[in-house]
Structures are given as structure tokens and as C-alpha cells.
């Protein structure tokens with residue numbers, strides 16, 4: 600062999616990557632339980648290996664439990680939450696279909712974009728960022744649209760910290776003969792998501808928010824009605840990769856090769872869902888609620904307010920209004936470099952107006968609330984403000 604094949608000699612050899620241990624209190628990813636991380640170090644098996652296939656079945660069963668649904672077609676799409684969003688739209692929408700999308704933040708905006716790319720005629724129902732989509736707005740839009748096929752709502756808007764209630768909207772949507780699609784990326788595992796009780800036709804989520812699993816899979820669920828719509832389309836689904844009719848043969852009974860499932864990611868999801876089941880959904884929701892209440896109590900003592908709509912504020916994502924005169928980017932930078940804490944910035948119209956403090960999954964614990972409050976207090980005081988950090992920590996108790 601000629602030495603010109605020895606490309607290795609030309610490659611730079613870097614040190615192995617060793618990330619710092621951060622406290623992840625932004626909009627996701629959240630911190631991951633040690634057993635979930637450990638599961639990812641397990642040996643690989645093939646994606647059609649009987650032991651893997653059995654594990655896939657367990658994942659489907661546990662996902663039905665987490666979504667509180669009996670939907671047969673409940674499984675993780677290979678890809679992040681946004682892949683779950685695409686999955687729902689590409690399978691249910693054909694060119695010319697009329698779709699109503701609630702837009703009150705980044706993810707509603709993204710849904711409208713995805714629906715448009717599917718050829719849908721999109722009607723946006725908008726609310727100021729930080730506010731919910733009101734049922735009356737959906738009722739009005741349904742009257743304006745000739746043949747509404749689908750109404751899409753973001754349950755927990757991670758970009759603003761608002762939780763839009765589903766039941767009333769669902770009733771309106773179904774009375775109008777349309778299907779309801781829900782973005783439950785940030786809500787699943789952090790607050791009630793009652794798929795069957797709320798009569799949701801299609802839902803997608805993600806792994807790295809309140810399920811506390813690394814990013815990489817998008818749990819989805821389609822009702823039998825939604826499956827029927829996907830099965831009886833006039834045109835083939837334009838995405839081969841996300842076509843539920845093909846995916847059904849791999850995740851269903853047949854186990855036909857479609858694509859190679861990300862084996863390790865599925866190990867992680869299996870373990871993360873096992874932890875959710877072990878803790879119990881109600882206990883887990885309560886834990887998120889308590890962590891958020893504690894954070895708010897502390898923030899109040901520090902003179903800081905939640906920016907999202909009163910009565911509809913998320914537990915798992917707290918939008919903190921930035922006080923006048925504070926260099927908000929510097930606060931985030933110091934959080935990260937001096938305290939190893941990641942918090943999120945505001946996006947779009949909320950850029951420079953809010954910090955986003957996530958209390959998702961494993962991260963939603965009182966000691967973490969105290970850590971972030973004392974770091975924030977110290978940083979603000981270093982900048983010359985007089986923040987009662989001790990009082991805030993007492994209020995947390």
C-alpha cells in the first residue's frame with residue numbers, strides 16, 4: 600500500500616471530549632438520571648434482535664401510560680421533538696387541506712411553517728407571546744374556515760411559559776368535524792397530558808424536557824381516526840422517512856426493516872420511562888408544581904415577577920421578567936461560567952425581556968431551586984442591586 604492512503608497521519612488527534620457537569624435549568628435539555636446515562640453505555644444489539652424488539656414493545660406500553668392513552672400507534676419517532684411535529688403534519692395533511700394553528704410563541708410559529716410546507720391552507724390564531732390561545736378564538740376561526748381538517752395547539756409553550764387548556768378547545772374542534780393535534784413536547788411528564796380523556800387525535804413530544812432523557816427521540820401517538828386518515832390519503836406521504844404507514848410495519852407486529860432505530864437512544868428512553876412509571880405520574884406532576892411554587896416564592900422575595908399569563912403559568916418553564924437596567928446576557932453568562940448553571944434567554948419578541956428557568960424532569964427539585972436562586976441573587980448583588988437572597992431561600996422552604 601502506498602503511504603498516501605495513510606490519511607490517519609494527517610488527522611489531528613484531539614483530547615477526548617470531557618464536558619463539564621452543568622445544572623441544566625434552561626428550556627431543555629434537562630439533567631438526566633444516572634441510570635439513564637448508564638443505560639447508554641450498554642452494549643449494542645441489532646435493531647431486529649428479539650431482545651430489542653421486546654424492549655420496543657415495553658417502550659410502547661410505557662409511552663401509552665405516560666400519554667394516558669390506549670392508542671395502538673404510540674411509539675418514538677427517530678429524531679428530536681421537531682421530527683415528531685413533522686411526523687404529525689406530513690401524515691395527516693395533504694395539499695389544499697385547511698388547518699388552524701394556534702400561534703403564541705416559537706413552536707406555534709414553527710407548526711404553521713411546517714403545515715404550510717405540507718401544502719396546507721393555514722389560518723393562524725394568534726395571541727401575544729406569554730398568553731394562552733383562548734377557546735373562543737378557536738371557535739371564531741372554525742366558523743371562518745370552510746372545511747377545517749386539523750387544529751394544532753401548543754400545550755406548553757416553552758418559549759413563553761404559557762399552558763393552554765385543552766378540553767374546551769378539543770370539544771369545539773370535534774364539533775366542527777376536525778382533528779386536534781397537540782404539541783406536548785414540554786408538557787409530557789411535567790404536568791397532566793390526558794390524551795384519551797381530552798380526545799386528542801395526534802400528539803408529539805420530545806425526550807429531553809420533562810422525561811429527562813437526552814434529545815434524539817420524539818414520542819408520538821395517533822388515534823385510530825388519525826391512523827385512518829393517514830391510511831386513506833389520496834397522495835403518498837411526501838416524507839418517506841416519516842410515513843406512518845411504513846413505520847407501522849417496523850414498530851407494529853411485522854418488524855420489517857425500515858430504518859435502523861437509534862438503539863442506544865431507545866435504551867435511554869426505556870430507562871427514563873421506567874423511572875417515570877416508578878415515580879408515578881401524579882407524584883411527578885406534583886414535584887414539578889412544588890418546585891415551581893418554591894421558585895416563584897423565592898423570586899417574589901427578590902422582587903422578580905413571572906411574565907406569562909396569570910393562572911396559566913407553566914411549572915416546568917418559568918418566564919422571569921428581567922428587571923430594568925440589568926444586563927441580562929451577562930447574568931446568563933455568569934450563571935454558566937461561574938456557577939455551571941444553564942438558564943435560557945427570551946426568544947423573538949421576548950428577547951431581552953425574560954429569562955427562562957426550566958424545572959424539567961430530574962431538574963425539578965428543591966435543592967436546584969435554591970442553587971439557582973442563590974446564584975441569581977449573588978450575580979444581581981455583584982451588579983450593585985440589593986437582593987434579599989437569604990430571604991428568598993427562606994421563602995423556598
Ligand SMILES: *Cc1c(COP(=O)(O)O)cnc(C)c1O
Nearest residue numbers: 679680681706755757784785805
Ligand atoms: C423543544 C420543543 C420543540 C422542539 O423539539 P426539538 O427536540 O428541539 O426538536 C417543540 N415544541 C416545544 C413546545 C418544545 O419545547
